Amino acid sequence: MTTSAGTKARVDAVNASATGIVEELARAKDLASLGEMFAARISPLGFLNAGYLRIFGARQFHGAKYLFGGTTPGWSERYQQQRFWVDDPVFAQCCRSTAAFTLIEVAGRSDKGIRILSESRTLGLFDGFVSPIRAGYDEVGFVLLSSATSIEPSDRERFLIHGMCETYARAGLALVPAEPEPRALTRREVECLNWVAVGRSDQQIGMILGLSANTVHGHVESAKYKLDANSRAQLVLRAVMAGIIRSDPSR
CATH class of the missing domain: 1.10.10.10 (Winged helix-like DNA-binding domain superfamily/Winged helix DNA-binding domain)
Structure with missing residues (x-):
């Protein structure tokens, strides 16, 4: 298969996964069913799992903690225990921009990023697709699609997968129980x-x-x-x- 034919096949696969996703995810009754629906969409594209990490929302800072979904077993715990988000260029990029990127594209450009990426690879998270999210009044976060191999999405693939991730994030945020209102200050x-x-x-x-x-x-x-x-x-x-x-x- 030629390179152009291979690219077309990948784009066709992403097109197939993206078709009808808004309507389907809108039917999810809870976060568990949403996760199953989205997993069925991304697994044919080679992704291992998906999760939404909240940076800021519900009037407080969260330090990139998983709100729903998940990642490679053990990585979320290590990320928080080591406070990697303090120096993580991926975290910083998601705060600065809404453009999608891969872990290697951003983390691979700095010593701190390379160190964090090396840690994740010991647990099987080799690369990933990152989709920064903005929603509501103060919601800032990102969807991470984990991959066991290096990924190099074309512009068309990047556009479609980013849209899929945004749909997943918004559907999930709508299913998260509302935070109680803070007590009024005197x-x-x-x-x-x-x-x-x-x-x-x-x-x-x-x-x-x-x-x-x-x-x-x-x-x-x-x-x-x-x-x-x-x-x-x-x-x-x-x-x-x-x-x-x-x-x-x-x-």
């Missing part, structure tokens, strides 16, 4: 938070608002609890994403 908590956002200390905020530093600290800690934040910086980020305070409090 007026004082919001006032303190606005000053926290511009870098003021508890003592400085107390002087501005006519409160003791201990009282301010209590309001800030209460806000952290309500928004499930571990630090003042994370508290501000979650408050901005939830629309509680402005990204530029000076306005």
Whole structure:
């Protein structure tokens, strides 16, 4: 088979897998049935499995954790335990761009990426197709299709597989149970938070608002609890994403 004939055969296979996928995945009743439907679509293309990793959503940062689907056994656990997402160029690329790519194309360009890719290959994840996802108000993530071999999709294949991944992600997100609304902050908590956002200390905020530093600290800690934040910086980020305070409090 010539190279052009081989490319045509691959494109035909992707076309067949993509045809009717929107209607089919829309019929999924739960995440398990969605996974089975999508697996049947991608396995003829040589992919081992698929999963959606959430970077940001439901008003908080998630550090590229699987929300549904999965990957090569053991890799998700190692990725989180080693905190690979901190230095992972794949993670960074998904935050910067919505264009699809392969693991080798992005991870293979840096020493840190090569190290992470080498780790994944010890578990059987040699390469993968990555489809960055944006959805709703604050959803940022990506679909990863795992492969045991190197993949080099043509532009047409890339376009179609990316569309399949977007369909899978949106169908899955619609089936994920809604997060409970965060408890409302009090007026004082919001006032303190606005000053926290511009870098003021508890003592400085107390002087501005006519409160003791201990009282301010209590309001800030209460806000952290309500928004499930571990630090003042994370508290501000979650408050901005939830629309509680402005990204530029000076306005």
